[in-house]
Amino acid sequence: MSLKFLTPKNALEFYTPDETQSLEIVLAQTGISAGFPSPADDFKEYKISLDKTLVRNKEATFYARVSGQSMIGAGLDDGDLLVVDKSLEPVHNKIAVCFIDGEFTVKRLKVTSEGVYLQPENPVYDSILVTESSDFQIWGIVTHVIKKL
Numbered sequence: 001m002s003l004k005f006l007t008p009k010n011a012l013e014f015y016t017p018d019e020t021q022s023l024e025i026v027l028a029q030t031g032i033s034a035g036f037p038s039p040a041d042d043f044k045e046y047k048i049s050l051d052k053t054l055v056r057n058k059e060a061t062f063y064a065r066v067s068g069q070s071m072i073g074a075g076l077d078d079g080d081l082l083v084v085d086k087s088l089e090p091v092h093n094k095i096a097v098c099f100i101d102g103e104f105t106v107k108r109l110k111v112t113s114e115g116v117y118l119q120p121e122n123p124v125y126d127s128i129l130v131t132e133s134s135d136f137q138i139w140g141i142v143t144h145v146i147k148k149l
Helices: 050-054
Strands: 002-006 011-015 024-028 045-049 061-065 081-085 095-100 103-112 115-119 128-130 136-146
Touching: 045 050, 050 136, 061 136, 095 115, 103 136
Parallel strands: none
Antiparallel strands: 002 011, 011 061, 024 045, 061 081, 081 136, 095 103, 095 136, 103 115, 115 128
16 A cells, blocks of 8 residues: 655655565575675575564554655665654654655654754755644654665
8 A cells, every 4th residue: 555645845655564465585694794705604594574574563664765865864865665663752863754834754853952853864954943833743753764776
């Protein structure tokens, strides 16, 4: 299931986990060396399900695709798929999917004595101050990012 919200500044696609299927893939349990290769004499195959690994609370989890470059400093690039959990507490420094003044956005939460800011991770973009007059809701906290290389 996919919902697409279009606004002048962004387009976010939302998905819900498909609970009807589970794909188990072979996991190299010993790890893959990023330095010099090592012999895999004792290589054993284990199976892993990415949905079971990435989704802690299936009733409160959805996926969203990143659109734009405002969070590149946090490693969130245009087209990345986010795993978002609605049951997690939105606290300072967490990355959240938010709805503010008619638009969806993904930003880092910055909680200060002056208020709550939605902080981009790209110096080209400005922080967004959440005010009492803002139409604001936190939809969930980002727990994982899936990248396409």
